């Protein structure tokens with residue numbers, strides 16, 4: 391344990407004891423890491439600790455935050471996108487999305503992504519590596535510090551496919567829940583769907599967290615397999631009907647509802663025939679469909695669907711008995727799409 395961030399109160403108490411300190415010194419470290427109002431991002435700044443203890447911790451390579459600030463982009467609606475550097479000179483993005491009552495942190499789970507979704511700037515770069523638990527949690531520290539507000543909700547919808555980093559994903563959820571005091575019900579894990587991993591997610595969640603109370607959001611983006619493979623080439627290994635079956639099992643195992651993300655792309659998946667096809671696919675399934683406006687990126691031929699098509703699509707799903715909502719894209723001024731800030735920084 392060289393990263394103090396992500397450590398439980400018991401682990402920090404044991405650490406203090408191992409250094410010949412009283413257990414309450416560990417509780418002090420815990421307070422200064424996780425309590426938003428007291429937050430310190432370096433061991434040096436925790437001045438309540440004896441100087442020699444701080445010195446020994448640092449000499450032994452312990453630290454709190456290991457990411458560093460690279461760039462930020464504040465949109466007119468208050469959405470803040472941050473580009474952060476890892477210690478191996480990679481960069482990752484995270485986003486703070488504020489409303490009056492909430493601050494939602496959109497977190498990355500990997501550096502890059504292997505899924506190659508055709509609409510996504512991150513997918514164009516391929517996968518560099520998965521993020522460690524501490525790097526996932528560090529993004530929350532940066533968002534809270536930059537926005538001077540406590541994060542209330544978490545969505546794993548940033549760079550990477552969370553189900554390909556399942557252990558660190560679930561360990562970070564454990565800490566978000568226990569240490570950052572954000573309930574599992576305020577956490578959403580978004581996946582483009584990887585064969586066998588939806589059932590593994592619920593099984594491992596019970597094993598690591600004892601429950602599985604977060605929301606699963608599956609990026610479907612299509613009403614049939616053929617269209618899905620055009621948008622997400624990696625989908626060829628996982629038939630859309632099998633995804634729905636696995637999601638039904640997830641609901642049965644966890645008692646949680648699944649939501650399906652549907653990116654509206656002009657001329658590709660935004661017609662009424664697609665709305666009807668999607669309704670048939672989801673018939674009898676207690677789920678929710680989120681329609682999303684597309685954020686245009688360079689070198690990609692997809693176009694944002696018109697507002698009129700979006701509204702027609704939404705009312706057809708509703709009429710067919712499917713629970714549906716329309717999620718407006720936030721932070722649309724510039725570099726709004728996932729991976730765009732990173733791509734632009736690289737081009738510079």
Ligand code: SF4
Nearest residue numbers: 503505507510513550
């Ligand atoms: S949309 Fe998500 S899963 Fe697809 S390539 Fe981008 S980051 Fe990966």
